[in-house]
């Protein structure tokens with residue numbers, strides 16, 4: 001049965017309306033699946049958020065592995081991503097973005113506003129491809145939102161002016177997502193400094209989540225105990241490459257994390273993972289995803 005799906009992407013900041021989109025998708029509604037897949041892309045980040053036919057990619061990993069993984073999900077005639085979110089323009093997060101843009105149709109690219117003019121090679125190549133394909137590139141800050149049927153994504157970080165006062169990693173995008181009755185917190189590569197500021201400006205309910213993407217691949221400089229206590233996740237996922245040269249994830253950090261999270265999944269050890277909800281979010285389904 002053909003049915004119209006209305007997808008609203010409403011992006012607004014505390015201070016001013018940055019942009020707003022209204023996209024109408026004409027699709028065959030066969031999938032009602034709501035899930036998040038944390039891809040195994042080696043040393044880097046890439047997560048796919050799915051609410052029915054609406055697909056949102058957060059980060060694109062270091063290389064073409066992300067496009068290869070996406071191809072397994074986007075089979076058949078639908079090869080479209082509603083939004084690609086870029087947490088920050090570093091190679092382990094956007095090295096694979098040009099290949100994603102070459103392979104799939106993308107409705108919009110979102111990135112923290114202060115990173116829009118980054119000179120990083122992969123970002124410049126991505127901007128060129130976005131321009132060729134008429135893909136809007138939109139800057140976001142704390143307060144921006146993306147809404148689609150069954151999905152609400154809030155940008156919690158960075159605040160305006162972050163980049164001028166902090167290292168790049170500390171200004172990476174942090175998003176809180178409600179999908180399929182489950183709360184997720186995605187933390188890019190932020191460190192203790194950003195975690196402290198987030199704690200200071202956010203009510204606990206805004207940070208708490210059942211599923212946490214561990215910041216900065218489990219770096220020892222990214223684990224502030226108070227931050228994890230407030231989030232209080234059931235499952236924490238650390239995305240890192242096996243035997244990477246950075247020593248991520250830090251073994252002592254992983255051990256300490258056991259005090260704050262019930263389950264811990266490392267893509268370096270177990271590969272990708274798919275998370276979805278059962279019984280309206282009362283139970284979680286956690287399965288490995290190749």
Ligand SMILES: [Zn+2]
Nearest residue numbers: 044092189216
């Ligand atoms: Zn990274």
